[in-house]
Every structure is written in structure tokens, then in C-alpha cells.
Amino acid sequence: MTSTHIDVNVIDLDVLGAWMDEQGLPGGEFGAVEPVAGGTQNVMLRLTRGGVPYILRRPPLHLRARSNEVIRREARVLAVLRDTPVAAPRLVAACPDETVMGGAVFYLMEPVDGFNATVGLPEPHAGDPAIRHRMGLEAASALAELGRVDPAPLDGFGRPEGFLERQVPRWTGELEGYSALDGYPGPDIPGLARTADWLERNRPRDFTPGIMHGDYHLANLMFAHDGPRVAAIVDWEMCTVGDPLLDLGWLLATWPDPDGQGLIGGGIADLATAQEIVACYTALSDRDLSAIDWYAVMACFKLGIVLEGTHARACAGKAPKDIGDALHATTLALFSRAETLMA
Template identity: 40%
Template sequence: MSGPPGLDLARLAGWLPAVLPAAGPQLRAELIAGGRSNLTYTLTDGEQTWILRRPPLGDVLAIAHDMGREYRVMTALRDTRVPVPRTIALCLDTGVLGAPFYLMQRVAGTPYRRAAELAALGPTRTRHIAQGLVDTLTRLHAVDPDAVGLADFGRPEGFLARQVQRWRRQLDASRSRELPAADALHDALAADVPAASPIGIVHGDYRLDNVLVDQDDRPAAVIDWEMATLGDPLTDLALLVVYQRLGGLLAPLGLDAAAAPGYLTEAQVRARYAAGSDRDMSRFGWYLGLASYKLAGILEGIHLRHSRGQTVGAGFAGIGEAVPPLLAAGLRALRENG
């Protein structure tokens, strides 16, 4: 059996019966297009189909690709109002695929990414999808981490200051060119860290194509939990807004869904979230600056891995061109009020 890059189907077939005794020996797999970091595959024995997640190929920051964290948070949320796939098995033995990985349920749903995809549905359905996206985020942020066994899932004390330093380290580890605005944005963020809002579960990369939408236009599952932790949930909302603001700039990623007719405006997104949450948003401009800095760090890492031929999938050419204007946008956002 041959498989896509990163997946040794022969070794996988030897491991699978221990967790799924009824699984057939003849496996087929396909890399799901659109994965920009951890790799996601459909895996089937011809009768059943699952989803497998593993870290990207090449040298990566372990903390950003922790399979155990993804698996744990989805398992913890399975009985809450936050829709997540059912987890099946976690494998930490790197002798199977060369890296840790996990299996989970395949959930039927569409990860809408492009405005054209939503435009085909019409403005009424698009608005309903956007509302569901925001409402699911407020439900996630309302979950008590202690109640679902995630009290030790992160270190929320000093979370915002550590985020600034973490993404500086990410940028420094990935930087292969001069980015003067990165230093300016870091210094401005570090100099004026606000008091954090109440602790909650942070997804870390919440956007429409990380939510599978069912045939009734409802969120069926929130996916891609690789950066989940405990901290200040307003960082999720800020990143969602930055993705919306910069859809055109992020054309290489195809993330322009918010431009579709009927999609909530930025003001409507923020107002809908605020209606379902009592968090103080008076310093939201700072959060937008941090979100821009974080996204710049993510894209710069992808740019570096792509330049080294270590990233699997299409759509990466030119992705690094988005980083300098994104950093500039982050500096501008710091001047905004809530």
C-alpha cells in the first residue's frame, strides 16, 4: 500500500487493529486540501472512513503541533454545546508514522473559505452561517474549563504577555528576511499589555473554514484545535476580525468568505459576540494588534517551510507577501478603541 506524503499505510495498517479491531487491512488515504499546518487526511478501509491528523513534515515547533493537546480538548468538549468531532485514538509512538497522530470521526460538513462558495448559497443562508460562527465562539468561551477537566490545560496567568513573547520567538525562528515592522509591533504590544478578561478556552485559530457547516447551515464541528489553550478568549474574536479585515490581502490562502453578500459586517460580528458575552472590549484595538502579529508569525513560518519544500499542498506560493502589510495593519490597529 502506498499513501500520500507523511502517511505510511503499511505501518498504519499494522497499528490500526489495536484501536479499531473491525478495520479492514487494505487502507487508502488522501490529503485533504487546504491544510496549512498540521496535515489532515481521510483514511478508509473501504467500509468506514476516519480523519487522521499529524504534524507537518520537516522541523517544526513542537508546541504548535501537539497532537495530544488537540485530542484532549476535543475529547473534553464532546458533551458541551460546542460541536466537535468524536475522538477515537491518539498515538504518541513515533515509530508508526514518524510523528504523533490521532484518529477522529469524519463529520459531514463544508469548511467554507471563499466568498464565491457562500455567494452561491445566497445572502440569507450566508448570514445564518456567519451568525452560527459567532454564536459557537461565544458558547466555547462560556465553557468552564474546570467543569470539563481542562483546569490544567494552560497557564492563563500572564497569558497576554506570554503571547507577545511566544509570537516573537515564532517570528525569530522563522524569519529569513528583514521585517522591521515586526520589531516595532512587538515593542508596542509589549509596552502596553491590558488586563486580561476572565479565563476561558481559547481555540487559537478560529475562523469559518475551521468550522464544518452542515446541510442546514449550522455548525456541525469545530476543527483544527492545534493552538488551543486556556487564556483570554478575546484573542479568538480579534483573530476572527483580522481574518475578515484582511481577506483580500490573504488571497493566497483563499480566505475571503467575509466578502460574500449577506455575511455579517465587522461591527455586526463584534456586536453579536458582545451580546452573548460580558467581556470588556474597551482595549480591543490591542487585541487586534496581537492578532495581526500572531497571524504574521504563522504565515512567516509557512513561508519558510514552503521555501524549503517542507509544506505539503497547494496555495502557498506568494504567501510570504502578506506578512509585511499584515504587520503594518497591526500597528494601525493599536490606535483603535474598543
């Protein structure tokens, strides 16, 4: 879609232009407007106005119960991160008022000059093992930078008190809820009970609250074209204030094996090892990483249960069977990785 005429049910350019004028943004005609491919159901559009480029992000056309709230939360976090060294998209302006654009909130951010490594590697990355190795360390460095941000401006954003204690009951309850779907025989996940028990027995006693991305893995990172630096951490829809070490655990739970095969994205060889990632984070953070295996196991447990939800819906005829089968296989792989970490 390259025309300035796009479906007004998605975005009304006249309304957008008037709102941008109110924000004191550069005026002028809208140039090319085109969709940005992404891994979520939220809508992203690349556009220009007065020669200035923007990315607009809004909920899907068919709003769900929390669609607007998710976008409001993203915008609030990006506003806090805007003047920090964290590699996050730079927020330009946000419209939390759903009455402005036909029921949907939205925000504008600056475009990110980077690429998604799980889609493909450009040069010099593709031809330089040293750059690929450093990419993993840069992923750890970018996460450590996020962990240093004071979450105080996000008062009321999350519920850090009791955050770790809630995890196993929360996700066990989620899994049990899938049984309400007709056709789902229940979870066939080896090691499920043992993993839940191990997590409860080995849970860290305390932590320092911080801003969490919530879904920190290779596919949600954009890397700079000229080197291994993380240009931006993207897709903040699961952000909260909790224990940032769970983000590190999430990265470890999904990180590609030494041969380049990964649970989320693969085919990238010579990346830093999980042990090197932990060492890099440790050197850049004052957080206690003595229980890092717990966080990695917790990430395997939570993500495995989330993915099992699609398998359950597939069994009930509410999702494609091939996708459900593939994600169930990933769930089993995650619990297998958890078993290794618990050994």
C-alpha cells in the same frame, strides 16, 4: 490516491488495523484511502474500514521537533470537547505513543460534513444573502460555545497565569529574532512601536481562562451544506488554555470587509459586520467585552509578526519571494487595521 496501497512511510495499514482492533473499533478490510487537502503541513487521510469512514491525522513525514507534541495536544483538546456542544471534529481514538507508527503519533476522527467558505460557496449559501449574513453570527456563536467549556480537564496544558502580560514581549522578541536571517533588512512596519506601546498601556487587568483555538478565522471553519451553521472548527494545532477573547479578536482582525474582501479568504459579500459579531458573542457569553478592541489589535500585532517571519525567510532565500512579498503586504494591512482600531 484512491488505492489501499499507500506509502508505508506515511501510514502502515497493517499497523493501523492492529491498533484499531486494540481500541475495539470495527474490523474488516480497508476501503479507499485518499489524502485530504488542508492548509497545514500535517497529514490527513480519508479512509474507511469495515464500511466506517474516518479521518486520520498525523504529523508530516519529515518530523520537526514539536510535530508529535502538536498532534498530542490537538487530540487532548478534541477528547475534552467530544461530549460538549462545541462544533469540533469528533475524536474517535488517539495514539499518543510514537513507537506504534514508526515515530509518529496520530488520531482518528469522524469526517465532517461541511465546506470551507474561503474555497467557494455552494447553494443555498451562494444565492442567499441572509444565509451569508448569518454565517458570521454562527462563527461568533460557535466561538462563544467554546468559551463556555471548563478548561479544568486540561490542567497543565497552557500557562494562563500572566498570559496577557507575555503577549507583547513574546511577539516583539519573535520579530527581533528574524534579524538573524541573512538578507532580511529588519521590519519595515509603520506603526509597529506605537501599536506595541498602546497594547501595553491598555492591557486588560484580568480575564477568565478558557480553551483557545489559537487561529480562529474564516478559513478554519467548515459550514453546514444546508445552512449557515458552523459544522466544525478545524485545525487545532495552536490550541491552548489562555484568554478566549483573543480568539474573538483574531476573528475580527481577519474578518472580511463589508465588500467581501478579507485578509484571510475573501470574495464573500453580505457577511455580518464585525460589530454584529461582537454583539452576538456578547449576548451568548458572560465574559467582559469592554476591551474587545484591545484583543483585535493584539491579534493584528501577533498575526502580522507571524506572517512577517515568512517575509524574512524569503529575504534570506529560504521561502519563495512572491509569497514573502504577499504576506508582508498582509502584515502591513493588519497593522493598518490596528491603527484604525486604536484611533
